[in-house]
Amino acid sequence: MPTIEVNGTQLYVEDTGAPTGHPDAPAIVFGHGLLFSGRMFAAQVERLRDRYRCVTIDWRGQGKSAAATDGYDMDTLSEDAVAVIEQLGLGAVHYVGLSMGGFVGMRIAARRPELVRSLVLLDTSAGPEDPDKVSRYRLLAKVYGVLGIGPVRFRVEPIMFGPTFLADPAGRQHKDAWMTELRAVRRSGMKQAIYGVTDRKPVLDELGRISAPTLVVVGADDVATPVAKAETITAGITGARLEIVPDAGHSSTIEQPKALSDLIEEFVDQH
Numbered sequence: 001m002p003t004i005e006v007n008g009t010q011l012y013v014e015d016t017g018a019p020t021g022h023p024d025a026p027a028i029v030f031g032h033g034l035l036f037s038g039r040m041f042a043a044q045v046e047r048l049r050d051r052y053r054c055v056t057i058d059w060r061g062q063g064k065s066a067a068a069t070d071g072y073d074m075d076t077l078s079e080d081a082v083a084v085i086e087q088l089g090l091g092a093v094h095y096v097g098l099s100m101g102g103f104v105g106m107r108i109a110a111r112r113p114e115l116v117r118s119l120v121l122l123d124t125s126a127g128p129e130d131p132d133k134v135s136r137y138r139l140l141a142k143v144y145g146v147l148g149i150g151p152v153r154f155r156v157e158p159i160m161f162g163p164t165f166l167a168d169p170a171g172r173q174h175k176d177a178w179m180t181e182l183r184a185v186r187r188s189g190m191k192q193a194i195y196g197v198t199d200r201k202p203v204l205d206e207l208g209r210i211s212a213p214t215l216v217v218v219g220a221d222d223v224a225t226p227v228a229k230a231e232t233i234t235a236g237i238t239g240a241r242l243e244i245v246p247d248a249g250h251s252s253t254i255e256q257p258k259a260l261s262d263l264i265e266e267f268v269d270q271h
Contacts, residue, residue, distance in 0.1 A: 003065075006083035007076070010201035013213060014056045014136040015085055018047040026117060027053040027090040028268060033123070033251065034197050035160065035190070037063025037181055043257035044264055052094070052268070057084055059100065061189025062071055063181065064142035068112065068189065071099055072196035075102075078107040085115055094099060094268045095212075098122040098253060106233075109214075110206040118271040120264055123222050123250050125229040126236065127202045133159025134198045141194040149182045162249025174254050207236030214240040215267040219248030219255065241267075 003010045003240055011095050018025050028048060030041040038056025045054040058065040059077055083095055094117050097105035102124025109116040124225040129137070140152050149156070157166060157175070165171045182190070214237045217228035227244060248256045 004087060006080050007071070009060055009068040009080070009223065011060070011080060011084065012038075012058040013088075015088065016054045019050050019052050025052050025093070026094060027055055027085075027088075028051070028094040029081065029085060029090065029096035030054065030056045031095070031104050032063070033099030033101060033194060035062070035156070036098075036178065036251070039063070039177070039181070040253050041096070044096070044253060044261050047261040047265060048118065048268070052140070054091070055088065055090065055093075061192065061193045062078060062185060064197065066189070067186040067192075067259045068123060070106065070192075072192040074107060074196065074200045075101045076113070078104045081108060082112055082115065089102075090206065091118040093117045094120070094271070096120040096122070096264060097124065099124050099250065100193075102225070103197075103200060103203070106206065107209065108205050108242065109212050110203065110209040111213050116212040118268060119210065119212045120217065121214065121230075121233060122217045122260070122265060123161070123219055123230075123252055124227050125225045126204045126207055126233050126234070127229065128200060129195070129198045137194060137198045141191045144194075145187050145249075148187065149179060155180065159224050160250050162219055162247065162255055163200060164247040164252075165249060165255040166223065171255070178184055185227060199238040204232070204236065206269040207233065208238070210237045213267075213271045215243065216240055217252065217260065217263055219250060219252040220246050222247045222252070224250040249257050 061067040100120040216234045234240045253260045
């Protein structure tokens, strides 16, 4: 199993390696959203792996990474990502982060600018969790911790996916695969990961320190981190560009894989 020990925990990392004939190809590091894993970038990795070294990280307690005893805050996850970049000798990377992965990406770009060649922020926020959502998300986390995902699935799906995707029978396989992953992880670790998101500190005052070329993308139907959140990030980062994807909710890379792959590929190719 491709695991890397960083900061006292074991992280599952998938690394496509340098493409054939391109030993010096730059790396793209992908950071997934809460309740998911690096698998949510499968379509994008498949599109880009022939020309870039693609690395996906499963955050602590999620996907195939081990649950940790502590350290689920966004600063710790950012330190984990930096450690992976450094241990793999990736140099300056193109960083692509969705939701939680975006929380991490903004911190790295602001605090370790030499490690970020370009930054793609998907369905994310630079602010704290909305106060009206914190108690609801924490309650769902407590129920999940005791009873598993089954009893709360009907409440979680409309947060994670947009109405177009939920109404499409073709999306069933993706939702079922997501459920299978959630049932396989250790509940205590995932619950702490949820709290890490609900209790996160804002980085609004750090956006001005981000110098990497930045693309901000949001699904038009994202209810977890709505378009206004993306607009705030775009306004705070000099030269950032905003793209709004129709018929997509919070998990845009899964819901609209071609549109997201097109946007990411075009932007990364430019930088």
